[in-house]
Amino acid sequence: MKRFLFYPAALWVLLLSTLSSAERESVTFCAYNIKNYLGMERSLKGTRTPDVPKPEKEIAAVLKFITDIKPDALGVSEIGQEKDLLDLQRRLKEAGLDLPNFEYSHGGDASRRLGLLTRLPIIARNSQRDLKYQIGDLTFPVQRGFLDATLRLRPGLDVRFVGVHLKSKRAIPEADESLMRRNEARLLRAHLDKLIDANPEEKIVIYGDFNEHRNEAAIADIIGEPKPPGGLFELHLRDSRKETWTHYWQLADVYSRLDYVFFTRTLSKYMDRPGSHIYDTPDYYDGSDHRALVAKIRLTQK
Numbered sequence: 001m002k003r004f005l006f007y008p009a010a011l012w013v014l015l016l017s018t019l020s021s022a023e024r025e026s027v028t029f030c031a032y033n034i035k036n037y038l039g040m041e042r043s044l045k046g047t048r049t050p051d052v053p054k055p056e057k058e059i060a061a062v063l064k065f066i067t068d069i070k071p072d073a074l075g076v077s078e079i080g081q082e083k084d085l086l087d088l089q090r091r092l093k094e095a096g097l098d099l100p101n102f103e104y105s106h107g108g109d110a111s112r113r114l115g116l117l118t119r120l121p122i123i124a125r126n127s128q129r130d131l132k133y134q135i136g137d138l139t140f141p142v143q144r145g146f147l148d149a150t151l152r153l154r155p156g157l158d159v160r161f162v163g164v165h166l167k168s169k170r171a172i173p174e175a176d177e178s179l180m181r182r183n184e185a186r187l188l189r190a191h192l193d194k195l196i197d198a199n200p201e202e203k204i205v206i207y208g209d210f211n212e213h214r215n216e217a218a219i220a221d222i223i224g225e226p227k228p229p230g231g232l233f234e235l236h237l238r239d240s241r242k243e244t245w246t247h248y249w250q251l252a253d254v255y256s257r258l259d260y261v262f263f264t265r266t267l268s269k270y271m272d273r274p275g276s277h278i279y280d281t282p283d284y285y286d287g288s289d290h291r292a293l294v295a296k297i298r299l300t301q302k
Contacts, residue, residue, distance in 0.1 A: 026272055027120070027153050029295045030071035030279075031207040031261060033165070033247075034062050035288035037088060038080025038111060053084075059091065061287030067095045069279055069294055073118035073151060074099060077144065077165035077209050085115040092117070103149040105129055105163070108141025114163045114208075116149055123158060124150035128191055133183040135175045142184050143167050146191060154299050157203075159267065160195065164188060164208035166218065178218075181211060185218035192222075193230060196264070200229040203270070205297075206262040209247075209290065214257060228265050235261040235271060237293055239280035246278060247290050261295045272296035 035058070042052040066074060079085050082104050092099060099117035105127035106113040114127075127149070131142040147163030167180040188206075195202050212218045223232045238244055246259040263271060275296035284291050 024299065026275065026296045026298045027072045028070060029073045029075070029161070029205065029207075029261075029297060030066065030069050030292050031075045031163075031259065031295070032062075032066070032292040033077045033209045033259065033288060033290035034079065034088075035290065036078055036080075036112070037062070037076070038078070038084050040080075040111060058287050061283065062088075063091055063095050065279060065281060065284070065287055065292060066092060067097045068281075069292060070097060071099075071294075072120055073116065073161065075147070075161060075163045075207055076115045076117070077163070078112045079104075079115040080111060080113065085117070088115070089117050103127060103147055105145050105147040107131065107143050107145030109143040112144060112165065114144055114147040114165060116147055116161060116163060118151055120151040120153060122149050123152050124160075126150075128187075131187050131191075133187060135179060135183065138174060140175065140180060140183070142187055143180075146188055148191075153297065157270075157299060159297065160202060160204045162188075162192070162204060162206045164206060164210060166209070166211045169211055178216075182218045182221065185210075185212075185221045189221050189224060192224070192232075196230050201266050202264065203266045204264045205267065205295070206232065207260070207293065207295070209259050211258050214260075219260075223262065232262040232264060233268060233271075235263060235273065235276055235295055237261065237276055237278045237295075239278040239291070241280075244278070245291075246293065248285065250285075250289065259290060259293055261293055267297070269301035270298045272298050272302075 037054045039051040039053050041050045044052050085104050099119050101118050101122050103116040128146040132139050144165040150158050150160045152158050166184050171177055224230050244257050245255040247256045277294050279292040
């Protein structure tokens with residue numbers, strides 16, 4: 001179902017007039033892998049039980065962190081069905097954070113999908129749900145597709161948000177998982193090239209769980225050639241201790257940076273680098289094995 005909402009300039013003036021001076025100067029975007037916000041097989045009273053939702057304790061922690069961040073737009077990965085995204089939206093509203101507009105997207109993965117919740121109007125949608133690639137004789141779908149929605153931050157400033165959740169690092173017998181991610185990365189780059197070729201001034205934020213370390217070829221493929229108009233910039237995010245890790249794998253006791261925010265040259269003067277960060281709380285693991293990324297986008301150029 002497509003939902004196109006258009007707000008007249010007068011309504012935007014009224015909306016902005018209700019915000020504080022600091023809030024009017026920028027928009028807060030949060031990218032967050034909320035870890036299996038879906039029905040799946042879980043241990044329930046010592047028994048493996050199918051289609052059990054995310055535990056309420058974990059949901060409460062996710063809600064606490066998101067409402068503390070107070071994003072104007074929230075991009076999530078590892079959401080389940082559309083009803084799960086609507087459940088998150090409802091719970092956030094009950095907790096005092098109303099994000100009434102949403103985009104929901106998916107790929108070949110029947111369980112884990114992508115969602116975007118926002119108070120800002122969504123003026124265009126172009127999510128990619130049916131992308132495929134080939135390895136040898138086998139054809140694979142992009143596991144979660146690419147979410148693509150354009151938000152109106154203010155009249156005259158539209159920003160495209162492209163959500164990503166590349167193939168996990170979990171090994172499968174059919175193909176090499178790193179090669180699968182690289183193919184997905186190349187299809188993402190092809191999608192971005194198409195957008196930028198059509199409009200070199202397009203303002204794009206690319207965000208999510210890329211399941212790759214910064215030095216891997218898949219990340220280089222996505223960033224592209226370091227020249228305009230197609231090359232991407234990375235929003236370098238750190239926590240309060242200047243650390244950059246975003247994911248903790250408890251079984252191996254390994255901290256990694258797998259989540260990123262990139263943006264096009266056209267957004268360089270709008271990005272508030274000092275105001276952007278990795279959400280830092282000691283109890284982050286109560287909600288997810290990932291930490292949330294917080295990106296601030298100014299409403300005027302620096």
